[in-house]
Amino acid sequence: MEIVYLCPHCRGAINAKRNIILSARSSNKQVGLALLHEEIGNYTVALSPTLKVKTGEIVDFFCPVCHAELNTSKGDNLAKFLRVDDTGAESSVIISREYGERCTFTVDDRKKIKTYGESVKKYLDPEWFL
Numbered sequence: 001m002e003i004v005y006l007c008p009h010c011r012g013a014i015n016a017k018r019n020i021i022l023s024a025r026s027s028n029k030q031v032g033l034a035l036l037h038e039e040i041g042n043y044t045v046a047l048s049p050t051l052k053v054k055t056g057e058i059v060d061f062f063c064p065v066c067h068a069e070l071n072t073s074k075g076d077n078l079a080k081f082l083r084v085d086d087t088g089a090e091s092s093v094i095i096s097r098e099y100g101e102r103c104t105f106t107v108d109d110r111k112k113i114k115t116y117g118e119s120v121k122k123y124l125d126p127e128w129f130l
Contacts, residue, residue, distance in 0.1 A: 003038060005093070006082040012065030014081060019046070022070065022079075023062040026053050034059070040083075040093070041116040043102050055100035071097065 005015040014021055019035040024047070032051030037044040053059055061070040061079040070079040077097045084090050089108065096103040102117030 003086060004084045005038060006084065007063035007065055007068060007070070008080060008082050008092075009063060009068035010066035011082075012063065014064060020081070021064050022081075023064045023067065024051055024053075025060045025062070026051060027057050027059075033064070034061070036095070040104055040106060040114075043117065045099075053099045057099045059097050059099055061097065077101075 003015075004013050005020050006012065007014055015038050018038050020038050022034045022036065023031070024034040025031050030051050030053075032048030034048075034051065035046040047053060058077055062068065063070060063081075070081055072078045072080050072094065078094050079097050080092055080094050082090060083093050083106065091106045091108040094105040094107070096117075096119065101119045101122075103119035103122065104116040105120070106114045106116075
């Protein structure tokens with residue numbers, strides 16, 4: 001089984017060809033697609049031509065399948081989706097919505113948290129977004 005990323009609302013697959021595909025809206029209301037590398041800790045991003053984002057800008061993320069908002073209701077500037085690994089284990093993936101910020105959390109079903117990126121120190125208590 002390959003790794004699958006899912007929308008937490010509709011459980012539709014949001015990845016293809018090693019990219020997580022999200023619908024995005026910049027703070028100045030430009031819209032387009034954001035392709036994030038599916039390897040946790042790899043911060044390679046590709047944006048569609050209609051989406052111009054500056055470093056430090058906050059981006060809203062949406063499911064490309066059901067269009068539900070992926071921004072978290074708890075915590076500032078974070079978005080959440082699901083990851084199912086090749087063993088079938090499911091975890092939550094929480095990413096920063098601040099363009100250029102390298103910050104990712106994974107949380108498994110036992111609430112074990114793994115952190116990635118040099119900006120995770122900004123979020124000292126990750127329990128608040130569970």
